[in-house]
Amino acid sequence: MTIYSKIIGTGSFLPPNRVTNQELAAQLASNGIETSDEWIVSRSGISARHYADAGVQSSDLAVEAAKRALDMAKLGVNDVDLIILATSTPDFFGGFPSTACVVQRKLGITNDCAAVDVQAVCSGFVYAVSIADNFIKAGTHKNVLVIGAEVFSRIIDFEDRTTCVLFGDGAGAVLMTASQEPGVLATKLHANGNYGDILCLPGKVNKGVVEGSAFLYMDGPAVFKMAVSVLDKVAHEALEIAGMDSSEVDWIIPHQANIRIMQSTAKKLGLGMDKMIVTVDQHGNTSAASIPMALDVGVRDGRIQPGQNVMMEGVGGGFTWGAVLARM
Ligand SMILES: CC(C)(COP(=O)(O)OP(=O)(O)OC[C@H]1O[C@@H](n2cnc3c(N)ncnc32)[C@H](O)[C@@H]1OP(=O)(O)O)[C@@H](O)C(=O)NCCC(=O)NCCS
Numbered sequence: 358m359t360i361y362s363k364i365i366g367t368g369s370f371l372p373p374n375r376v377t378n379q380e381l382a383a384q385l386a387s388n389g390i391e392t393s394d395e396w397i398v399s400r401s402g403i404s405a406r407h408y409a410d411a412g413v414q415s416s417d418l419a420v421e422a423a424k425r426a427l428d429m430a431k432l433g434v435n436d437v438d439l440i441i442l443a444t445s446t447p448d449f450f451g452g453f454p455s456t457a458c459v460v461q462r463k464l465g466i467t468n469d470c471a472a473v474d475v476q477a478v479c480s481g482f483v484y485a486v487s488i489a490d491n492f493i494k495a496g497t498h499k500n501v502l503v504i505g506a507e508v509f510s511r512i513i514d515f516e517d518r519t520t521c522v523l524f525g526d527g528a529g530a531v532l533m534t535a536s537q538e539p540g541v542l543a544t545k546l547h548a549n550g551n552y553g554d555i556l557c558l559p560g561k562v563n564k565g566v567v568e569g570s571a572f573l574y575m576d577g578p579a580v581f582k583m584a585v586s587v588l589d590k591v592a593h594e595a596l597e598i599a600g601m602d603s604s605e606v607d608w609i610i611p612h613q614a615n616i617r618i619m620q621s622t623a624k625k626l627g628l629g630m631d632k633m634i635v636t637v638d639q640h641g642n643t644s645a646a647s648i649p650m651a652l653d654v655g656v657r658d659g660r661i662q663p664g665q666n667v668m669m670e671g672v673g674g675g676f677t678w679g680a681v682l683a684r685m
Contacts, residue, residue, distance in 0.1 A: 362493035362501070363540025364683060366432070366532035368425025369653035370418050371640065372409040381406075381522060390518050397522045402616025406525025406641030408510040414448040416459040418528035419506035422649070423464060429656075430532040432500060434464045437532075439498040440472040441489055443481025443505045443645035445674070446512060447474060451562070456506065471498075477548075478556070479612050479673025481505055481645030482529070486669070486681045487544035489533050496535075504530040505645035512558055514572035523614070524573070525641030529649025542666070543598035543682045545591055552676035555579040584618045587678045588670050589625035595668065595680040603627055606682075607665035608655060612672055613637035613647040622670070634660065644673065661685055 376384075378394035385392055397403055409418065419442060427434065442457035449456075457472035477484040482505040489501040506528035513521045533540070555576040560569040588611060596603060603626045611619050613636050623633050634655040636647070643650060648669050655661040665685050672678040 358537065360494055360496060361536050361538060361540040362490040362533045363536035363538060364531045364685060365534050366426040366428070366430030367530070367649065367653040367656045368422040368429065369527065369529040369650040370421035370425070371407040371527045372413060372418060374408045374410060375405055376408055377405045378403070378522070385515065385518065388516065390516060392518045392522055401523055402637050403523060403641045404638045407527060409508045409526045413508070415444050415446050415506040415508050415528070416448050416456050416463055418508070418526065419456065419460045419504045419530065420463045422506065422528040422530040423460060423502055423504055426502065426530040426532045430534070432532060434466045435468045436500050437466060437502045438468070438470045439489070439492060439501045440470065441475055441485040441501060441503050443475045443477065443485040444507055445476060445478050445481070445644055446508045460504065477673065477677045478675055479614065479642070479644045479647070480671035480675070480677035480679050482648045483544070483669055483671040483679040483681050484546055484677070486531070486533070486541070487546055487679065490541040490544055493533060493535050499535045501533045502530060503533055504528060505647070505649045507644045507646045509573070509644055512571070512573045517572070519577055520573055520575050523642050525643050527640055527643040527646045527650050529646050529653055531649055531652065539684045541681060541683045542601070543595040544679070545594040545598060546679035547587070547591060548675050548677045550675065552583060553674070555583065555676065556674040581615070581618060583676055584614065584672045585621045588618070588622040588672055591678055591680040592626055592668055592670055595682045599682050601666070601682070605666055606632065606668045608632060608634055608661055609668045609670070610634045610648055610651050610655070611670045613640060613651055614642045
């Protein structure tokens with residue numbers, strides 16, 4: 358009997374502080390930084406993003422998203438036997454204890470379930486789903502909580518207009534369970550460390566002191582080029598593994614970084630934008646959280662229906678990229 362991993366619950370959470378392009382432009386102008394709603398929308402498709410208040414951590418956003426996914430899955434917290442959390446903005450500098458362990462504690466899980474963080478930047482969620490899929494198929498774990506959670510507002514330099522307008526905070530979660538019905542149909546992951554320096558946080562810690570910048574650095578045009586060159590290819594690889602054609606994809610949910618990258622991917626796959634869940638306009642780029650948040654939006658507004666095929670695709674720092682093809 359084939360065991361599949363299946364997504365049976367989704368959840369997302371945005372911190373309440375919503376900042377529009379106009380509001381951000383006004384804040385930046387007070388520091389002598391010039392930008393405009395027109396520039397941000399035309400280059401990225403972003404109109405607004407959410408920022409967590411001071412003291413609110415990735416784990417706090419993750420817990421809210423996880424509770425919603427568990428509610429939809431009709432499972433209790435102690436039914437979870439593995440937590441995999443993707444983040445580049447862990448609660449603790451250095452990443453330990455892991456944010457997954459913090460989430461386990463804050464959810465009140467008392468069964469000592471395994472919990473681990475995954476670092477693949479904006480591809481983190483597809484990496485985490487792929488790992489969960491393999492644990493479930495191996496038969497070692499049954500109910501896996503997979504979360505993407507970020508507070509990118511903490512690592513963006515509000516004096517760098519080329520990056521600060523693009524990112525936001527949020528969390529998304531899915532509950533994946535062992536099922537006899539097809540769920541995840543194919544996964545494909547890639548990385549190329551030679552491109553690590555085009556999107557990174559270059560600072561290093563030495564004897565308690567940060568050497569170099571503790572802010573995100575991005576070579577925007579290089580990242581743009583890389584993203585558009587890999588996203589359709591990896592989707593085709595996942596389709597080939599599943600023995601399917603792009604015409605069988607009901608919804609495509611790419612990492613929500615830039616509407617122009619997303620439009621190019623849809624075109625290369627021969628799919629219309631009406632097949633794509635788009636949240637980048639309202640969320641900005643929330644890194645590992647962007648795909649599960651968009652998935653949750655599509656599930657809760659009724660566009661994504663049970664039995665439909667969803668292609669999720671991530672791309673980000675490392676450089677990393679990957680795709681997950683799943684039947685809902
Ligand atoms: C970042 C990005 C939007 C920039 O768009 P672009 O068309 O490449 O723009 P450029 O970097 O060439 O900059 C064009 C001009 O706009 C200016 N500019 C940059 N940011 C600006 C801002 N926020 N407001 C106004 N002007 C800005 C630049 O200074 C430059 O001016 P110049 O021509 O006088 O030098 C684009 O490269 C991009 O989307 N890259 C991928 C980003 C991404 O998806 N990252 C996450 C992947 S996980």
